[in-house]
Amino acid sequence: MGKSWLRAYILKRLLYAVIIAWGILTVTFVLVRVGPSSPADRYLANMTASGQDVSQIVEAIEARYGLDKPMHEQYIEYMGNLFQGKLGWSFSNSMPVIDLIKTHWIYSFQLILLSSIFAALLGVVVGIYSAVKQYTKTDYIATFFSFVGISLPNFWLGVMLILVFSVKLGLFKTYYDTGLPLFSLDNLKALVLPVMTLGTGMLAGYVRYTRSAMLDNLRKGFVTTARAKGLPERTVIGKHVFRNALLPLVTIVMFDLGSIVFGGAYLTEIVFGIPGLGQISFNAIFANDYPVVVAVTLIGTSIVLLVNLVTDVAYTYLDPRIRYD
């Protein structure tokens, strides 16, 4: 392939990603640990209820989990463990963080995956159509609705969907049912409202991005050439314009991923009571359960950093002119 520089570039980016991830984790650790309460508080509530001595319990628990050591020692120990792949112990759930994540990641994953598929497929189709028919009534309607879509607060949309479809019409349950088998029609049905909640904003964004990326390319010389050659319009749009529009489109879509994982999905999980990673890290913040908060932050950040890297590398194959030095 003659892309010898690519290996060096990937290594550089990976190193860079590790540094960024470390920075983010440190800030998260510090923020959670300077919080107003100790992770031991959760135990405390249970044990004082059974009439035991408070101060003794706190000391015992803090010694047991190393919480009595100075903050910097805790930090070094925690980061050391993290480096070896040990995510630690969840105080509020009384189980290893890794087990907690193993049982909950799938709920976030299915929500984000289904919403992305829904939004990307529909968004790209509508966006292309809107660009090809620029300044027609269809285009105006599509543009208007994409404005509506990006302006709808997604948590409010979720509440409204529950109000109309669950409370008034009784078509869906108001809460996500975790007892359903993963690959079942019932589970899919339970995800309809959450996917609409998360997917609408994404869909609107994709329509806008696709439309503008298509318009950027529609008036280029090579399009005129392709038409002049007598190629059918389908081929011109599909092969010549869309392929060139794909690159900027992918950039923006990948750039948005972080805000979707941490913003939209997070709120959607809370509205519908889906026990995904967003929900557990949210509960963990309130319980001061820093191993869970840091672990979920680590997962989310790693996904975002990795996806960015993969996108940048993929560019060099999509467009061989691109070089990073």
Add this chain to the structure above:
Amino acid sequence: MTRRLRDIARKVGRPLYVNRRLVNYYWERTRRNKLAVVGLAFILFLILLGAVGPFFTLDPTLVDFEQKNLPPVGFTTLKSVYDIETDELATSEVRGIWTHPLGTDSKGRDMLAMIVSGARVSLLVGLIASGIAIVLGTIVGVLSAYLGGWADNVMMRFTDIMMTFPFFLLLVLIVFIFGPRLVFIVLAIGLTGWTGTARLVRSESLSLRTREFVMAARAMGASDGRIIFRHLVPNVVSLIIVIATLSIPGVILAEAALSFIGLGDPTVASWGIILEAGQHSLDTAWWVAVEPGIMLFLTVLAFNFLGDGLRDAFDPKSNI
């Protein structure tokens, strides 16, 4: 002819805030976009509502359990009252009344008054927090571009880290730690939201830095401070106006989202706080969740319309 050209050149080179002709030109271009004008009109209406509205409405904190869960005018709901005499649930129809045109919540507070005072909160949060973010972003961006070298490198790498940081999670953490006070919420949003501005301002300033008028200023012995504040900053004003307009809705939504998950300031009736309370009474009083949401939606939509129009007017090719 030459005089005219020189005249034009002088005017074009002048920054936006002293150049009336340019301002008029941009205004004409923005005005052609009808949605932008509608957006601007709604925002002005909202500012007026927030500024003088509270003087005309009832007290938004006035609790009246006699009048609780009244629907908006034109709507009816069913209300079940337990009758201790007959030991039965008596169901009666309740109509909205003009004393409370938008209805009341579960504590009998007037929804109209709460929505109006919420407008004030949301606008203040939006303006102040994005103000902080934009000032910070502009400082970082201009300095980064002007200084170059290691200073640029350090600032931009820091910006990268901040950009990768899960924004909403960071907000939740900060607000949880410092407590749900409106001041902290505004500060948290402002202090974390400057990264996009920094990047855009930096790339704009990088190109400005090499332009003739900056070189001329330097040749005439202008100090760094003078070049930055008299030549670079004024010339990124148009960019900043667009970024501000497009970032305010994000800020308003962030505050609402925080309130929605229970991290809002409980002493202030922001739209997010009302909405949060409303989602728990969907079956008895749907309007409590619907009304603040509609206002939130319309406000965000208005800013997006205006921002889009302004961007097209300033620079039709840009992709902010």
